[in-house]
Amino acid sequence: MNSMRARLLVILLLTTGAVWLSAAAWIYWSTQARVEQVLDARLREAARMVDSLITDHRIEIASAAEAIEGLDVERMTDEPYSHQLSCQIWSLAGSLVGRSEAAPRERLASSDDGFSQTAIDGETWRVYTVLNSERGVQVMVGDNLKVRQSLVNDVMTGTLLPMTLVLPVAGLLIWLSVQRGLRPLDRMAALLARRHANDLRPVDLPDAPGELRPALDAINGLFGRVASARDREKSFTAFAAHELKTPLAGLKTQAQIALASDDPKTSRHALEQIVSGVDRSSRMVRQLLDLAAADANEERDVAGAADAATVVRDAIRSVESLAARRNVGIEAQGLPDGKVACDRALATTALRNILENAILHSPAGETVRIAASTSDQKTLFRVEDGGPGMTEDDLAHARARFYRGTHHDGAGSGLGLAIVDTIMRRAGGSLTLANQEGAGFTATLHFPKA
Template sequence: MSQPATTLWFSLRHRLLGLLLGGVAAAWLVTMVFSYIDAHHEVDELFDAQLSQAAQTLLALASHDEGDDIEDLGDASHKYQRRLRFQIWRADGRLLMRSKNAPETPLTDAIGFSETQGDDGHWRHFSQWNEDRSLQVQVSENHHIRDELIGHIAWRLLLPALFGLPLIGLWVWLATRQGFAPLDGIARQIASRDPQQLQPVQPSTAPEEIRTLLEALNGLFQRVEHTLEAERRFTADAAHELRTPLAALQAQLQVAQRARDSDERDRSMSQLQSGLTRAAHLVDQMLHLARLDPESGLPNPQAVDLPELAEEVCADLGPQILEKNIDFDFTASPACQVTGQAEWLRVLIRNLVDNAVRYTPEAGQVRVNITRSEAQITLSVSDSGPGIPPEERESVLRRFHRLNQGSQPGSGLGLAIVARIAELHGATLKLDASNMPKGLLVTIQFPGR
């Protein structure tokens, strides 16, 4: 036998916490990345503009004051000044002016913006000639200035996330705990119930999201309550119904024991045998009904040839039909297959035909017909017996309900079993007056294949 699948349990609170924090962290990270890229671009643009402006300012100053000697500026007074340097060159290649930290060789050979990477670090350059191309200015800035500023911006973006995410996580944890409190209350309410308490679960407050779950649970409770009530009713009815035949059997046995001669003993034994037959039939019918009641669907449904099955059942009942000299007729249309459980359908047909034969007087008539029309297959059993009054036709479908129709033995379960089997097969059951002078017509319509 295969082992039942084990349930993989997980914490919904932990999952929600992970999803929410993960989503917030991902959104924050994406925002930080785009903000970082945008800030980096804006910082580069700003510093490049400053380089260009500084170069143009130096050109303007140098054009009005050209000397013959190289002029070195003093030491830098600000920390960022040491990361900035410039040179002013004549057209003949002579160095006119430079900052203290600038070399005496050109900073760059390119015109405009350029970058170099060397032992002295990563530098961003801007080179420009004046209008008559007599002077060239070269301004350089250490890239570390930009990287440091971008680092400060990134840290300012990251710092709120480092403090904010734990606070958001705590808030989400408290919020989910508060949100799941009604679920814990409902669980405690169900756990504290006795097995006999099957009334609907009706919490004072509950999330709308678990309405479907509660409705399904209450529906299950209702079905279980109906099943238990049916079991209790069946047990009570069975005990009541078995008491009478058992008492009769005991009485017949006592009569047989006290018989004064063989003829009286034989009569008592014959009545005892009849009583045993009726009791066995009652127990058999009760077992059939007991197996049907718990079923919620068809066990192993298959294609069933209804005419073939009905013919076998009618052949089994042949001795009773011949004994009463009944005019019996069986007709069936071809290709009348239904989807169902063959053994249950056999019980259904046997109960219908057995009832018809049982209640039909000698030399009476019984008709069994199976026809097909469009998407339905109809099984009808009619007889010339006493019939069932219209006001009693609904009652006879209940268990242990018997009509006062003479001395014919019966358990009061036959039509109840038929109704239950028809229900399991999705068929409709109808009781009508027979088209004979009197009698009963039972019609069952099955959905066709």
């Protein structure tokens, strides 16, 4: 049953039915107990009254049993039950002295005094016995339990029949209440169904009940995240198209120069520019893919247990060719122990981009140093270069996508630090950037330990 409306209706109907059955059972048992109590009191009073008539000599013993039919106590019940009492008078010698018209001929009770139950001809009788030693008789007054049960059933029928007839009305009222109670949910569904796919404004239902508010907040939060993702994708696409257009145009220009020139030096220079442009374009495409991967992982768990030393070795290996072309050395001051709480590929991507930036901004002959340290909670990768560093304005905007600093040489795309910052935030770590005293720059990756 996938319908919340149907499920709620069934739950309420079952709950109402359970309450109704519990009430019916309680009424039945309490009515039966009350009727038993009242009728037992009637038996006792009737038996004592007959005994009193015999003791006071106000009636003959033989006819005393017939007097039960005229006692006022009979009028305690409705007409169908007014003659249910039966009376027997037995001598202490064991002979039947007298009985009422409705009384059986067999002895109603064998006990000397008090209440008892006796089965006669397949029917059970409830009997109250009074021992009259002075007159040498036993007065027995009883009624048939079948008649008692009939009385209880009639009382229950009169009580439960109206309640049963009301059940369909209660079911209809429950159904109408469920329909009305879920109406705000229907309004929200209709409002969302009418919306255009590009309409990511928050859903506003001023009269929404408190139970619906968490769902509304969650939907509005999702809309906000989707809008942010779409804006980021639009920005990403626009910047990527712009950044790729320039090097492609340059490649075309250099290729035309190489084809048109007869001078070997000019042609070779143009071809070298094409190779350099291809390298820059290749690096930009790779960084765009890295950024797309980092953005995609923002909605997934990137936590892992990457070996810190392996991350350092993989990152250095991936930039060795770039360092050789730019005549920049790489020095790793010890390999860290333990693991970082990040996916290995993403952690390597973050460190590789930091190393690439350091190599690209270091003059030829310099050395890029990478050092690692660990604490109880974090593993730090610190990368130092001998470049010119950043201005205060560059530091403030360095993490923005496609932002190039004051000292860029055209080789970068402005994506490296944006990629690193996205990965570090997703992994629960952080990136710090700082100028060194004199010259040089330091970038530090703070990874949480696994």
